[in-house]
Amino acid sequence: MRVVGKAGAMSPISIKDIARAAGVSHSTVSRALGDSSLVSAETKARIQRLAHDMGYSPDAQARSLVMGRTRTIGVVVTTIADPFIGEIVQAVESTANDHGYTVILVSSNAESDREIKAVEMLRSKRVDGVIVTSSRVGALYQDYLERLGVPVVLINSHSQQGGVYTFAVNVDNRHGGCLATEHLIQLGHRRIAYLTGPADHSDDLDRLAGYRQALAEAGVAFDPALVVQGTGRADGGKRALPVLRALQAPPTAVFCYNDVTAIGLMHAARQAGLSIPGDLAVVGFDDIPFASYIHPPLTTIAQPKLEMGKSAVAMMLALVSDRDRANATPLTRSGQTSAMPSRDIIVRGRLVARESSMGLHGGLAAN
Amino acid sequence: MRVVGKAGAMSPISIKDIARAAGVSHSTVSRALGDSSLVSAETKARIQRLAHDMGYSPDAQARSLVMGRTRTIGVVVTTIADPFIGEIVQAVESTANDHGYTVILVSSNAESDREIKAVEMLRSKRVDGVIVTSSRVGALYQDYLERLGVPVVLINSHSQQGGVYTFAVNVDNRHGGCLATEHLIQLGHRRIAYLTGPADHSDDLDRLAGYRQALAEAGVAFDPALVVQGTGRADGGKRALPVLRALQAPPTAVFCYNDVTAIGLMHAARQAGLSIPGDLAVVGFDDIPFASYIHPPLTTIAQPKLEMGKSAVAMMLALVSDRDRANATPLTRSGQTSAMPSRDIIVRGRLVARESSMGLHGGLAAN
DNA sequence: TTGTAAGCGTTATCAG
DNA sequence: CTGATAACGCTTACAA
Numbered sequence: 001m002r003v004v005g006k007a008g009a010m011s012p013i014s015i016k017d018i019a020r021a022a023g024v025s026h027s028t029v030s031r032a033l034g035d036s037s038l039v040s041a042e043t044k045a046r047i048q049r050l051a052h053d054m055g056y057s058p059d060a061q062a063r064s065l066v067m068g069r070t071r072t073i074g075v076v077v078t079t080i081a082d083p084f085i086g087e088i089v090q091a092v093e094s095t096a097n098d099h100g101y102t103v104i105l106v107s108s109n110a111e112s113d114r115e116i117k118a119v120e121m122l123r124s125k126r127v128d129g130v131i132v133t134s135s136r137v138g139a140l141y142q143d144y145l146e147r148l149g150v151p152v153v154l155i156n157s158h159s160q161q162g163g164v165y166t167f168a169v170n171v172d173n174r175h176g177g178c179l180a181t182e183h184l185i186q187l188g189h190r191r192i193a194y195l196t197g198p199a200d201h202s203d204d205l206d207r208l209a210g211y212r213q214a215l216a217e218a219g220v221a222f223d224p225a226l227v228v229q230g231t232g233r234a235d236g237g238k239r240a241l242p243v244l245r246a247l248q249a250p251p252t253a254v255f256c257y258n259d260v261t262a263i264g265l266m267h268a269a270r271q272a273g274l275s276i277p278g279d280l281a282v283v284g285f286d287d288i289p290f291a292s293y294i295h296p297p298l299t300t301i302a303q304p305k306l307e308m309g310k311s312a313v314a315m316m317l318a319l320v321s322d323r324d325r326a327n328a329t330p331l332t333r334s335g336q337t338s339a340m341p342s343r344d345i346i347v348r349g350r351l352v353a354r355e356s357s358m359g360l361h362g363g364l365a366a367n
Numbered sequence: 368m369r370v371v372g373k374a375g376a377m378s379p380i381s382i383k384d385i386a387r388a389a390g391v392s393h394s395t396v397s398r399a400l401g402d403s404s405l406v407s408a409e410t411k412a413r414i415q416r417l418a419h420d421m422g423y424s425p426d427a428q429a430r431s432l433v434m435g436r437t438r439t440i441g442v443v444v445t446t447i448a449d450p451f452i453g454e455i456v457q458a459v460e461s462t463a464n465d466h467g468y469t470v471i472l473v474s475s476n477a478e479s480d481r482e483i484k485a486v487e488m489l490r491s492k493r494v495d496g497v498i499v500t501s502s503r504v505g506a507l508y509q510d511y512l513e514r515l516g517v518p519v520v521l522i523n524s525h526s527q528q529g530g531v532y533t534f535a536v537n538v539d540n541r542h543g544g545c546l547a548t549e550h551l552i553q554l555g556h557r558r559i560a561y562l563t564g565p566a567d568h569s570d571d572l573d574r575l576a577g578y579r580q581a582l583a584e585a586g587v588a589f590d591p592a593l594v595v596q597g598t599g600r601a602d603g604g605k606r607a608l609p610v611l612r613a614l615q616a617p618p619t620a621v622f623c624y625n626d627v628t629a630i631g632l633m634h635a636a637r638q639a640g641l642s643i644p645g646d647l648a649v650v651g652f653d654d655i656p657f658a659s660y661i662h663p664p665l666t667t668i669a670q671p672k673l674e675m676g677k678s679a680v681a682m683m684l685a686l687v688s689d690r691d692r693a694n695a696t697p698l699t700r701s702g703q704t705s706a707m708p709s710r711d712i713i714v715r716g717r718l719v720a721r722e723s724s725m726g727l728h729g730g731l732a733a734n
Numbered sequence: 735t736t737g738t739a740a741g742c743g744t745t746a747t748c749a750g
Numbered sequence: 751c752t753g754a755t756a757a758c759g760c761t762t763a764c765a766a
Contacts, residue, residue: 010516011435012493014743025753030745038751055514060491061428061437062743065758068378070428072492075472080447081457081656090448093474097481102488105442105472107460114464121469124427125439126379147422149379234660263660270662289448293601293630295637295662381759392737397761407735429759432742 018051072102074122074130078110083288088133091309119144129316132157151319153312158202169312169345173203176301176349177210180255180283185218189253195240197232197257230261237264259284259291259300282356296355303349311345380421389414439469441489441497445477450655455500458676486511496683499524518686520679525569536679536712540570543668543716544577547622547650552585556620562607564599564624597628604631626651626658649723663722670716678712
């Protein structure tokens with residue numbers, strides 16, 4: 001049974017406390033703890049033991065104050081209660097941790113006042129960099145991010161114009177749109193709708209472009225009536241169904257901006273008595289965890305979320321150490337250095353064919 | 368067009384810079400910025416203007432160093448790529464932010480080495496408190512948490528024994544288990560299975576207890592064969608199906624530890640050609656966002672996630688300010704103070720009846 | 735009302 | 751190898 005001692009808010013022990021206990025100066029303790037070669041192996045060992053026994057924990061704030069970096073990155077999301085964002089953040093957080101970095105999480109709910117408040121907070125905390133996920137980064141917001149003076153890496157976010165500090169990791173939306181549409185064409189569909197995400201989202205426009213490209217390559221005429229407005233949320237899919245059915249020549253297949261939209265659409269279709277994929281084949285985008293668990297399992301374009309998170313952190317870290325190195329030689333406008341070959345990383349998604357597009361015994365999956 | 372100036376890593380401006388520009392001492396600046404009454408309204412305004420114009424941002428670390436608190440809380444989760452946890456964290460993060468607190472997110476993947484690394488990190492960052500979500504807090508882990516010396520609030524987590532600093536917000540699992548089971552009994556089911564979560568999880572045991580209580584109150588005999596082991600993940604539901612079907616007297620309904628398990632079960636059932644709820648009625652627990660979007664929509668016990676997140680933060684903040692106040696009067700073992708009436712908050716879930724238990728025209732939902 | 739000085743816990747520079 | 755000493759940016763007695 002361990003004696004706990006006074007449970008009150010005792011301030012944690014510092015290197016000075018250890019110094020006193022060890023009969024040395026606090027700088028020697030600092031060196032010993034930092035495994036410096038300027039301390040005799042003997043006293044080093046002694047001090048390290050002592051520090052351990054006394055339950056010493058270095059004060060990251062004090063250290064950061066003098067070191068000029070916090071080993072902390074800010075992660076800004078609209079909401080983490082979104083399965084796709086959740087997976088990205090999970091990847092970001094764990095790779096950051098593996099590299100000794102801590103993550104401060106801020107959610108903005110896509111409200112611009114919260115966004116600027118968030119940035120202000122991160123600035124005060126002196127984060128070494130910021131990663132922004134799945135946001136449409138408006139001009140004002142981007143300006144604030146720029147002024148942070150630290151590297152900013154955008155994941156699947158669109159910014160107005162590239163800024164000095166802004167780098168990005170994006171999925172190849174056009175390619176994904178192509179894959180999805182080609183898949184449906186291959187299954188014999190000719191009237192294929194595209195159910196969009198939120199308006200003015202560049203991801204959405206690129207996926208649409210991929211859709212059109214695939215149609216064109218297959219010699220299928222593009223029909224603007226088949227492009228239906230969604231929201232990027234489940235309700236968008238729900239509300240789109242009646243619109244699709246009201247068309248003179250309704251589609252036999254729908255490519256949706258994302259999985260959540262597709263799920264909303266399928267839900268509504270089912271309630272309307274439509275069979276999927278019999279009456280309507282559906283393809284989503286993202287491959288959220290539940291895509292394979294809904295009924296029918298959703299065909300989708302899988303984004304390599306883990307890879308994207310890792311890449312974003314790697315990019316961030318490269319930028320940070322870059323800046324360290326470049327104290328007298330600041331980043332050039334192009335931001336090119338040996339360690340940082342490019343300011344944009346594009347990763348490709350892959351088609352995950354499931355039953356929502358081809359049924360249990362349909363097309364490619366026949367067995 | 369704004370001139371950006373040297374893009375290099377210029378250190379941000381400090382109160383000394385402002386002091387120099389304003390022709391006053393840095394302490395006057397500090398006071399002015401802190402809106403102290405010890406500065407003439409005139410100079411105060413002048414300094415505040417200046418600070419704004421110069422783009423000043425206070426250094427939270429320096430401030431924390433002298434103030435002794437960081438206004439930062441650590442949030443530890445197993446993984447945020449879990450819809451339930453995601454929603455809790457969302458609630459925690461936004462309420463914390465509303466109160467001027469920043470959230471450091473750490474995910475442990477339920478690996479004990481990561482858990483202790485996480486705690487060590489939070490300690491170094493000098494967080495004012497820690498909130499732990501949905502973990503089985505093992506003895507070792509809890510010991511580490513205790514030694515942090517800051518308040519710890521557990522959300523839906525079970526700890527071995529209450530420690531000095533450990534407080535909790537929990538859903539009433541027994542009550543939830545009761546609700547779910549009563550619902551199935553009311554629909555006429557008598558052979559009702561319980562599909563468990565991960566082994567040795569107290570949540571699971573309490574839900575089981577609620578299940579048994581409801582059975583007993585309805586005069587239905589408890590059959591141990593109907594308690595089938597799951598994992599808390601979708602695969603648990605999947606693997607449980609054959610076990611359930613192999614029983615001499617298979618159940619007509621299943622209450623699952625959580626929604627994810629229920630979804631895995633329903634998925635498997637569907638592939639096996641069973642109809643839900645016709646062949647098997649299913650009830651989950653949590654009410655994750657997708658519960659209403661799967662097919663059939665899942666009947667479940669909704670946890671008040673927003674309320675739980677808010678309560679946890681409120682509790683945390685109360686504990687923190689408590690400790691502030693109690694510099695000379697440390698917390699007693701009971702931790703009772705005026706502001707903190709109880710060390711445990713229990714919230715009740717509510718039944719959300721959907722089609723997985725009663726079909727479109729079944730029971731209560733008939734219209 | 736303002737300035738001076740000390741101190742928070744570190745690291746780093748410079749003598750010894 | 752080790753110890754003073756300064757510095758990081760801030761708050762806060764204590765003096766003026």
